[in-house]
Amino acid sequence: MQHILIANRAAIAVRAAQTCRGLGLRTTALAARTDTQAAAHVAAADHEVTVEGRGLPDTYDSAARVLDAVDRSGVDAVYPGYGSLAENADFVAGLEERGVTFVGPSAAALRLAGSKAAAAEAARRIGVPVLPHATGRGRDEVLAHVHAMGLPVVLKPEFGYGGQAVRITRTEADVERAVAGSPEAAGSAEAAGTSWYIEKYLPVNQVVGVTLAVDHGGNVLPLGERESLLVADGLKLLEASPVAGVDARVLEAMRADAALVAREFGLTNVMTVEFIVGPDRYYFLEVNGRLPLAYRMSESQLGTDFGARSGTVSGARPGTVPGARSGADSGTPPGADLVELQLRIARGESVSAAHPVDRTRHCLEARLFVHPQELADFPDVGTLDRFELPDVDGVTYARSVDPERPVTYELILAQALAADTSRAAAARLVRKAVDGARVTGLRCYVEEITRRLDDEC
Template sequence: MRRVLIANRGAVAARAVETFRSLGWSPITVAAMSDPQQLHTVDADGCEYLDGEGLAETYDHVGRIVAAAVRCGAAAVHPGYGALAEDPELPERLAAVGIDFIGPSAQVLSAARDKEHAVAAAGRLGLPVLPHATGYEDITALVKEIGLPVILKPVNGCGGLGVRILRTEAQAQEALALVARDRGARWYAERYVERGQVVGVTVAVDAAGTVAALGERESLLVEGSMKLLEASPVERVAPGLLERMRADSARLVTGMGLRNVATVEFIVGPAGHYFLEVNGRLPLAYRMCEAQTGTDLIALQVELAGGALLAPGRITADRSVHCLEARLFLGGPGRVERLDLAPEAGVTYNCALDVTRPVVLDNIVTQVLATGGGRGRVAGAVLRAVEGSRITGVTHCSEEIAACLRESGLVPDRLGSHALGV
């Protein structure tokens, strides 16, 4: 039996344990010794414990993950989603010790993670890109040329960390002073699209470069760097424009030599769509893709990593299946006193939170996924599930999600709701 190290935590790690066991693999998990939340390790065949404090020293520390894989005799590592899954150093160092990485190559991850390189690749391949610049002098010139607003990002940033939206001259001067001081870091800036619609297109790519569509979704609520609500199929973008985004996504991933599962993100504004970034990993919204394709995405990643080819028509996205997913993020460390998830027809929860132990790292309390036959129906189901659930002891984003669904007009008043438990 082949052994796999699942280099993640929480619900996605618990789900990976389930998938790998069904495939006949022996799943081994990791857990930070400083992390009280270890429910994801319960059903695994073993656990490798990581020294250190915080994500950077534990779950996202490439050296400690590689050492754990060697210790347990893993044949492969599955990184789930997050910063580690997009770190090119991980597949590079695993290859050096003869361990497979279930994901794209180090070279492709390096190009995808670097915003300057990814946008340059997109432009070469004919995808529309926003006016952009890298480095203090060029960013200063860009701001003078196109004006504000401008969005500033770390070139190798992940998950929206460090992103700033510059709307005023004062904000621009402060940010440019930061870029000038911090010459050791690399910064990327591009025109900011006000009230833009973010669309993610997820695809699978086999060893021969054959692309299969795994579905698209649009963001309904984004707070900071966190997508709190996503929906599929995409309804806020014209069908012809969406089809161009699908074609652009296929052209980009094949042109970059990307293999396995990836998501290409676009921003849609009044003038059309523009490439934002490409994430060569399992998407956070993987369950939405699975609902529309009937395919276990983690199992598909394993197949593709092993060189399997995609038979024509084997995977299709059924866009008549409507999905809406809410993500209840914790606002900070604390102890969850109560977590009662309301049963609701058409709703499934993805949660691996141990309410008997404190939370010390950022966490998703749960993912609330509704599937059904229309946007209003699934929105109503998610609203009732969120408002009917009881989460106490920590701050979370249930109220923001409920308010967004109510104010969006997606949920008819006749559907009713419960009092929000906070």
């Protein structure tokens, strides 16, 4: 691994380029010609390769176009960040055929993790608790499973990504609308032909993500847990760590089961195993075999010298690349660098579990997602009349938007992370940051986040 294609964009691509530079690795940035905001992540890299097309499925998320970019750029490795290619088994298989290293799990492991039904059955076989579930296509088959299971249920596309088209259905009419492809119910015109994963709904619950790193020898490095505090339109707007209100013995059992799942699936690199926690027990939900969007929370709770080490690569911490900011923040809080850990594992290095997560350090992250109503003409999102984030001691931002340019391809304008000695203290810092943000021209959930933060302060 000497030359890395960064197959993503925006803040995570800037971070990856900075980390690679700190390790002495060359980078090529992937840029869609229709991406007016590509300047920041292109400037952070050593080279650029462009792709044609319009919209994520035809550019950054297109396995065919990105594989063509791999061929044209002559790279020997691909870093996907947390984009959809990070969990695309067909894309990874294409890299494997070319002898190009993928910074993430194998195609076979991703294929298993990518099917919600197959993943649940694999978890059940090794004794990890799962909710009642079934799969079906079409109205009659799905309704038959719903009748057997009993309402309410959660409907998810079996091979869905990022919470897309997930719906809680409380009536048969809800189920029929989802399966028929009603835009307001399922968010997809192709829903009628979708293979649906039907799961019993747990009314009182917390969703807990257990993040871990696994090397090619099966060694596991815990990277902390977090819970979702606010979800809207299928988007995680607010997450916190450590998890509150869950018995320590239950959390320890979830950590052990997450490691079991990772090993059973053959997953390597950095990943998150999600569980749903009810009043008296927990259940496996799914595996995200990629860097989590909340990776900076894990970094903040880890020490500065952790994880994979072989002595063959400089361990220098990545800094800001001179001249490459273009409005981009590195978003690196004090502590570890999970992108570096990913690269080291991909090189075949071993992880060490000798660096515990500091769960006395409370982290909270808010995400200014662009509201779905603003995305009707995606990838042309719109224009920002004003985009200012306040300087708040204790808060770091991940962002790469240049407000002077038309906004295209942006799903998240910024992420605000704070860490302190208590959740309330961290929440006050994030609330000060979000409340002080001046964002006009595009709606991005500022009011919803500040209202939820009031409950935590």
